[in-house]
Amino acid sequence: MYIEVCTACTPNREYVRVFDVTERTALHRHQTGRACHKCGAQLRDTIVHFGERGTLGQPLNWEAATEAASKADTILCLGSSLKVLKKYPRLWCMTKPPSRRPKLYIVNLQWTPKDDWAALKLHGKCDDVMQLLMDELGLEIPPYSRWQDPIFALATPLRAGEEGTHSRKSLCRSREEPPPGELAAPLSSAPVLGGWFGRGCTKRTKRKKVT
Secondary structure, three states: OEEEEEOOOOOOEEEEEOOOOOOOOEOOEOEEEEEOOOOOOEEEEOOOOOOOOOOOOOOOOHHHHHHHHHHOOEEEEEOOOOOOHHHOHHHHOOOOOHHHOOEEEEEOOOOOOOHHHOOEEEOOOHHHHHHHHHHHHOOOOOOOOHHHOOHHHHOOOOOOOOHHHOOOOOOOOOOOOOOOOOOOOOOOOOOOOOOHHHOOEEOOOOOOOOO
């Protein structure tokens, strides 16, 4: 989901888009080239670029995230490099002694700055790992259909004259999927076999040097 926001409106006015709003933005440059439909102020992206700290109250909502983390006993990070999130020590409860911090579990194909802090690091694809977890819990993953995805109902269409403000391909409902009311093809019942990532990497496992 892509969001651009007007910070001149109170409360901030959010625009959900079905295309990437960051093609004109970069480090410390967040204006997207479009204007608020209500006040005409420049819209900005909601991305926290590498090297930044997020300052938007919404939709980032770091305050609620850190409050939830302080009450959690487990934190699961799926598919994130954690290079931006490492700048938020309160999110990881670093003020608490190690024994009282929530256990951190990471699923990512590459190294992250928090690997050494993790109770378990799984080098794998999120879909594969979550399929294994859901199978273990005896829970069924409902099939996904773009026809029923609420993002298309929430998205704000561009106004006349704004069509040329982006060149990134827009998301669209797949023509290969049946519309609402028609049954989707059943999911395969074949078991998903875990690769080496199924065993995970224990905390502080030393990497072998390539000679």
